[in-house]
Amino acid sequence: MNKSEKWYGFLFIAPMMVGYAVFLLGPMISAFAMSLTDRSLMGEGSFIGFANYARAMTDDPVFWESVRNTFVFAAGLIPLNLGLALLLALLLQRKLPGIGLFRTAVFTPVITSIVVWAIVWKYIFATDAGLLNHLLSMIGVKGPAWLYNMDLAMPVVIVVSVLKNVGLNMVLFLAALQDVPKSYQEAAVVDGAARRTVLLRITLPLISPTVFMAFLLTLIGSLKVFGQIYVLTGGGPGTSTHVLVYYIYQLAFKLSEFGYASAVAFVLFFLLMGMTLIQWGVRKRWVFYEN
Amino acid sequence: MKTNRARHSDASVIGTLLRYMLLAAVSILMLLPFFWMVSTSLKDRTRIFVFPPEWFPWPPTWENFTEVFERQPFHLYYFNTLYIAAAVTAGVCVFAGLAGYAFAKLKFPFKNALFLLLLSSMMIPTEATSIPMFIWMSNLGLVDTHFPLIVPPMLGASGMFGVFLLRQFFITIPGELDDAARIDGCSPWGTFWRIMMPLAAPSLASLSIFTFLHSYNEFFEPLIYLNSNKLYTLPLALSLFTNESGTEWHLVMAASVMATLPLLLVFFMAQRKFMEGIALTGLK
Numbered sequence: 001m002n003k004s005e006k007w008y009g010f011l012f013i014a015p016m017m018v019g020y021a022v023f024l025l026g027p028m029i030s031a032f033a034m035s036l037t038d039r040s041l042m043g044e045g046s047f048i049g050f051a052n053y054a055r056a057m058t059d060d061p062v063f064w065e066s067v068r069n070t071f072v073f074a075a076g077l078i079p080l081n082l083g084l085a086l087l088l089a090l091l092l093q094r095k096l097p098g099i100g101l102f103r104t105a106v107f108t109p110v111i112t113s114i115v116v117w118a119i120v121w122k123y124i125f126a127t128d129a130g131l132l133n134h135l136l137s138m139i140g141v142k143g144p145a146w147l148y149n150m151d152l153a154m155p156v157v158i159v160v161s162v163l164k165n166v167g168l169n170m171v172l173f174l175a176a177l178q179d180v181p182k183s184y185q186e187a188a189v190v191d192g193a194a195r196r197t198v199l200l201r202i203t204l205p206l207i208s209p210t211v212f213m214a215f216l217l218t219l220i221g222s223l224k225v226f227g228q229i230y231v232l233t234g235g236g237p238g239t240s241t242h243v244l245v246y247y248i249y250q251l252a253f254k255l256s257e258f259g260y261a262s263a264v265a266f267v268l269f270f271l272l273m274g275m276t277l278i279q280w281g282v283r284k285r286w287v288f289y290e291n
Numbered sequence: 292m293k294t295n296r297a298r299h300s301d302a303s304v305i306g307t308l309l310r311y312m313l314l315a316a317v318s319i320l321m322l323l324p325f326f327w328m329v330s331t332s333l334k335d336r337t338r339i340f341v342f343p344p345e346w347f348p349w350p351p352t353w354e355n356f357t358e359v360f361e362r363q364p365f366h367l368y369y370f371n372t373l374y375i376a377a378a379v380t381a382g383v384c385v386f387a388g389l390a391g392y393a394f395a396k397l398k399f400p401f402k403n404a405l406f407l408l409l410l411s412s413m414m415i416p417t418e419a420t421s422i423p424m425f426i427w428m429s430n431l432g433l434v435d436t437h438f439p440l441i442v443p444p445m446l447g448a449s450g451m452f453g454v455f456l457l458r459q460f461f462i463t464i465p466g467e468l469d470d471a472a473r474i475d476g477c478s479p480w481g482t483f484w485r486i487m488m489p490l491a492a493p494s495l496a497s498l499s500i501f502t503f504l505h506s507y508n509e510f511f512e513p514l515i516y517l518n519s520n521k522l523y524t525l526p527l528a529l530s531l532f533t534n535e536s537g538t539e540w541h542l543v544m545a546a547s548v549m550a551t552l553p554l555l556l557v558f559f560m561a562q563r564k565f566m567e568g569i570a571l572t573g574l575k
Contacts (some may be wrong), residue, residue: 009399019446026422105318115526
């Protein structure tokens with residue numbers, strides 16, 4: 001080992017190592033320490049053990065409401081997003097004239113800011129001035145107050161989120177479909193397999209690692225949903241779209257309950273980590289082909 | 292035999308037609324918000340509530356755009372957003388490039404252990420670290436500055452992702468290239484800067500697109516750190532427009548058009564690179 005090479009090595013990684021310590025690991029440790037205190041706007045707060053966690057679990061209906069809503073959001077979004085993305089990828093994989101235009105259309109929302117996307121949809125779903133209710137009234141239907149209705153607000157948020165991000169998974173699936181050897185599918189067709197059989201027995205199993213990864217990324221992303229909630233509903237009406245990150249934001253940056261907010265943030269962290277680990281465990285059972 | 296083939300081609304024509312119709316339906320749904328945003332931005336306030344809705348406002352009104360600039364320092368929002376995104380992107384390329392190269396090609400003690408340590412940071416969500424970070428920044432007097440939007444992403448989460456991506460790339464470069472440069476008297480710094488970085492240009496382009504987009508569209512961090520109007524970024528400024536009571540949609544839409552336009556133009560010019568970059572980074 002060259003002596004100066006050693007020092008160059010340390011020198012080259014130094015900025016990122018410092019960044020890791022100061023901006024990631026440090027705050028993570030500090031957040032955990034803070035979650036064991038009753039720190040608020042005034043002063044350092046004092047050590048209260050796991051009382052914040054106990055408060056979240058046993059004494060805070062809004063916390064449970066947020067957990068529930070976060071999972072309702074994820075459970076609604078994931079099948080719609082993955083299903084639509086897969087359908088679009090299957091439709092777009094054939095080289096037909098003009099197909100690039102459709103791909104561009106579906107991908108454009110992905111690069112658009114979630115704030116802009118949510119604002120435009122908020123306008124479309126507006127009760128009196130909204131395009132949707134205008135169109136509905138043209139066919140004689142009186143549209144509901146979409147974003148101010150306890151039962152409708154969450155479905156609207158889910159649909160808006162699916163349309164925003166479906167292009168991302170579509171691109172991932174398209175890339176995976178292109179890697180499926182054409183000879184497999186052709187061989188199956190020669191053997192007399194129906195199109196549907198080829199799709200279900202050959203194509204889908206071969207891209208299952210990508211589907212799985214997309215599932216995982218979509219799940220993690222949906223547990224962290226924030227921007228569209230902030231713009232579209234502000235957590236309301238009532239607490240019907242109040243999700244975990246929105247709750248953390250409110251606790252920490254509106255109410256300055258830093259100790260309790262850190263505890264809730266750590267619950268989210270454990271949730272994210274747990275999901276990842278469980279899914280990695282399940283992985284081997286239904287992902288058939290792995291490089 | 293002939294009828295069979297004819298039937299088959301009939302079916303495939305119908306199949307293709309169905310395919311196109313389905314794709315057209317989804318594409319319209321995707322593009323509708325953009326169309327409606329532009330359409331509304333060209334209407335004056337009296338035509339917003341016209342029934343039935345006007346799809347193509349004629350004659351178009353351009354005053355909404357000037358009014359946005361009169362009411363808000365919109366040119367500052369542009370400047371802030373662009374310079375922050377550019378700074379983060381440049382920083383990520385250089386610092387992640389250095390670390391990625393060192394982890395891939397240089398020999399030094401504890402290399403693998405240190406790399407694994409960095410890899411573990413993928414599990415850390417910014418939502419959990421944001422609270423202590425906010426308190427530290429406020430103790431240092433850095434709240435309501437652009438510092439927390441530039442340096443922590445550069446050397447934190449965005450940067451880490453760059454390290455993994457670029458290390459992955461540098462590993463594929465044959466070691467002989469490194470040795471040859473060294474024998475010719477190039478220092479590791481010279482090898483990195485003059486040989487390795489130019490070679491990594493395609494990976495750096497993907498990483499830059501990803502990092503720039505992420506910073507340009509970032510919402511949570513500007514929301515918690517910025518208070519002064521003149522420091523706002525585009526997404527933050529837009530979100531605050533709508534929170535005022537009685538939203539003036541024609542102005543909000545004009546502002547949204549202006550905030551979205553730069554990115555869309557670049558996207559349409561370099562679509563393939565964008566999709567590659569995003570797909571690649573989606574695989575992290």
